[in-house]
Structures are given as structure tokens and as C-alpha cells.
Amino acid sequence: MIRKIGILTSGGDAPGMNAAIRSVTRVALNNGIEVVGVRDGYSGLLEKKFEPLTRTSVSDSLSRGGTLLGSARLPEFKEESVQNECMDHMREAGIDALVVIGGDGSYRGAMAMTKKGINCIGLPGTIDNDIPGTDFTIGFDTALQTCVECVDKLRDTSSSHHRCSIVEVMGNHCGDLALYTAISCGAEMVITPETGYDEVEVLERLRYLGEAVHKNHAIVIISEKITDVDMLAKKVSQNTGFSGRATVLGHIQRGGSPTPTDRMLASRMGEKAVDLLIEGIGGQCVGIIDNQITSMPIDEALNRPRTSRKPLYRLFDRLV
Numbered sequence: 128m129i130r131k132i133g134i135l136t137s138g139g140d141a142p143g144m145n146a147a148i149r150s151v152t153r154v155a156l157n158n159g160i161e162v163v164g165v166r167d168g169y170s171g172l173l174e175k176k177f178e179p180l181t182r183t184s185v186s187d188s189l190s191r192g193g194t195l196l197g198s199a200r201l202p203e204f205k206e207e208s209v210q211n212e213c214m215d216h217m218r219e220a221g222i223d224a225l226v227v228i229g230g231d232g233s234y235r236g237a238m239a240m241t242k243k244g245i246n247c248i249g250l251p252g253t254i255d256n257d258i259p260g261t262d263f264t265i266g267f268d269t270a271l272q273t274c275v276e277c278v279d280k281l282r283d284t285s286s287s288h289h290r291c292s293i294v295e296v297m298g299n300h301c302g303d304l305a306l307y308t309a310i311s312c313g314a315e316m317v318i319t320p321e322t323g324y325d326e327v328e329v330l331e332r333l334r335y336l337g338e339a340v341h342k343n344h345a346i347v348i349i350s351e352k353i354t355d356v357d358m359l360a361k362k363v364s365q366n367t368g369f370s371g372r373a374t375v376l377g378h379i380q381r382g383g384s385p386t387p388t389d390r391m392l393a394s395r396m397g398e399k400a401v402d403l404l405i406e407g408i409g410g411q412c413v414g415i416i417d418n419q420i421t422s423m424p425i426d427e428a429l430n431r432p433r434t435s436r437k438p439l440y441r442l443f444d445r446l447v
């Protein structure tokens with residue numbers, strides 16, 4: 128039987144993390160389980176940054192982006208001696224189970240501690256949608272909304288000036304944010320790790336759109352870490368007949384009030400995490416697959432291929 132659950136947020140922050148913290152806290156308290164908030168990710172375990180969470184500690188948090196517990200990276204947490212110290216601190220504080228909201232790095236930490244004897248459950252929190260074991264992560268929908276709002280605005284100004292807007296979005300080696308933005312905004316091109324990148328082809332395609340299709344503007348959505356978008360914009364201006372302009376959306380994508388979809392997802396996932404811990408299950412991560420809240424062993428999730436987006440790339444091609 129568990130009496131006290133710890134909760135922490137680790138890795139990059141994402142809108143909706145607060146809704147997950149709130150859900151874990153309220154569901155646990157309503158089951159007679161105490162809750163301890165751990166500040167600043169795994170470094171809070173090392174530095175004993177523990178604070179009891181009550182119903183009111185998580186009031187007014189649903190609409191706030193970021194994470195009220197703070198997040199951090201602690202590379203030393205990969206070392207067994209550091210993990211052992213953290214385990215001792217949790218035992219001293221009476222924490223007998225832990226919910227970790229973060230990405231696959233954070234999941235590995237959760238798995239290590241479960242193996243050492245404290246059940247941990249991982250919840251996927253990132254705007255990048257790059258965590259295995261789930262179709263969607265907490266924060267992705269909010270970031271998508273931000274991207275769509277920005278691109279819609281850029282389209283208004285691009286169409287007045289025979290311009291090609293190249294918009295770089297986040298995703299950390301995952302093209303979902305770019306793909307969903309491109310479909311939602313009716314972009315002319317999408318470039319992601321999944322599509323691959325061939326500069327000559329991109330320039331040819333844009334020249335074709337301008338000259339043969341007589342488009343007076345074009346939007347290209349490109350994932351981060353693919354190419355220098357300012358250089359690409361220069362080449363577009365030199366080679367295609369469009370005036371190329373690059374916009375890097377950057378950290379604006381990480382902020383903002385979470386969408387209802389993210390609040391719902393986080394609330395449902397938080398509930399599932401507590402239910403698993405009550406059942407005595409650890410070492411699992413929660414996901415949403417085909418709109419069902421699911422869970423699977425972290426080891427299995429980390430070895431699974433991500434959900435294929437091939438049908439959506441095909442849809443994009445058919446909509447252009």
C-alpha cells in the first residue's frame with residue numbers, strides 16, 4: 128500500500144504539465160494518499176527540495192503554462208551513486224512512489240529508480256511529440272495552436288508581397304509539429320526529418336510554384352535542426368522569383384496557456400499514473416493510443432517505433 132507519492136517535472140517544460148501535477152495531486156489526495164512536490168526535476172531529489180502538495184497548492188494551475196514545480200536537467204543522475212543518494216532521500220521523506228513528467232531521458236531515470244525499489248510512472252511532457260509509447264504528448268497541442276496562429280499571421284503579410292515565408296518550428300528530430308502545422312495552415316511545403324531535405328529540389332519546387340502555378344506567396348514549414356533557414360531564405364530570393372523570409376518561432380512555442388485538449392490529456396494521464404501506483408505497478412509510462420489512455424513498460428516504449436505519420440504526409444501531398 129502506498130502512503131505518499133512524489134511528483135516531479137524533468138527535462139524541457141511544456142504547457143499542460145501543471146494540469147498533470149494537479150491531476151496526480153487531487154486524485155491521490157482523494158484516495159487518502161499524501162503528495163510531495165519535488166522541485167527542479169531530479170536535482171530536487173538530490174537536494175531534498177520537497178514540499179507537501181495540498182488541494183490548494185494546485186489551485187488556479189490549469190490555465191498556466193510552464194511547470195509550477197520547476198524543471199531542470201541533472202546529467203549526473205545517470206550515475207548509480209547519485210541515484211542511490213536520491214533513493215535514500217526519498218525513503219527518508221517517506222516517499223514510496225514517484226510520478227515523473229518528462230521525456231525519454233526522464234523515463235530512463237524513472238526506470239532506474241523502479242529497478243532500485245521505488246515504483247515510478249512516467250508521463251510524456253514535451254511540445255515536441257517525440258516520446259515513444261504515445262500518439263501525443265502533453266504540450267504538443269498547445270504548441271501546435273501557437274504555431275498555427277503565427278503562420279496564419281505570416282500568411283496575411285506574405286500574400287500581400289510575392290513572398291515565401293520559411294517558418295522553422297521545434298520538434299527535436301520529430302517532424303510532427305511541422306507536419307500538423309503545415310496541414311492546418313495549408314502550407315505549400317513541409318520539410319521534416321521524415322521527408323528528408325534536398326536544397327536543390329526545394330528551390331526547384333518553389334520556382335515551379337511561382338512560375339507555373341502562379342502562386343503569389345508560399346509558406347514552407349521546416350523542422351528545427353535541418354538547415355540554416357536564413358541561408359535558405361537568401362537562396363530562395365536568389366533562385367525562385369519569390370522574396371524569401373525566414374522566421375524562427377523559437378521558445379514562444381513552449382509557452383502559453385494550455386489548450387483544453389492538453390488539459391484533458393494531462394488530467395486523464397495523471398489519473399492513470401495514480402491508479403497504476405495504487406495497483407502496485409511501476410516502471411511504466413502512460414500514453415494515449417487511438418484515443419485510449421494506455422500504459423506500457425518503459426523499456427518496451429523506448430524500443431518501440433514511433434506512431435507512423437505516413438498517412439498524414441500522404442494527406443499533405445494530396446492537399447497541395
Ligand code: ADP
Nearest residue numbers: 138200201202204205229230231232233235236
Ligand atoms: P527529456 O526527459 O525531456 O528527454 P533529458 O534527456 O535532458 O530530457 O533528460 C532529463 C533528465 O533525465 C536528465 O537531466 C537526467 O537527470 C535524467 N536522465 C536522462 N537520461 C538518463 C539515463 N540514461 N539514466 C538516468 N537518468 C537519465
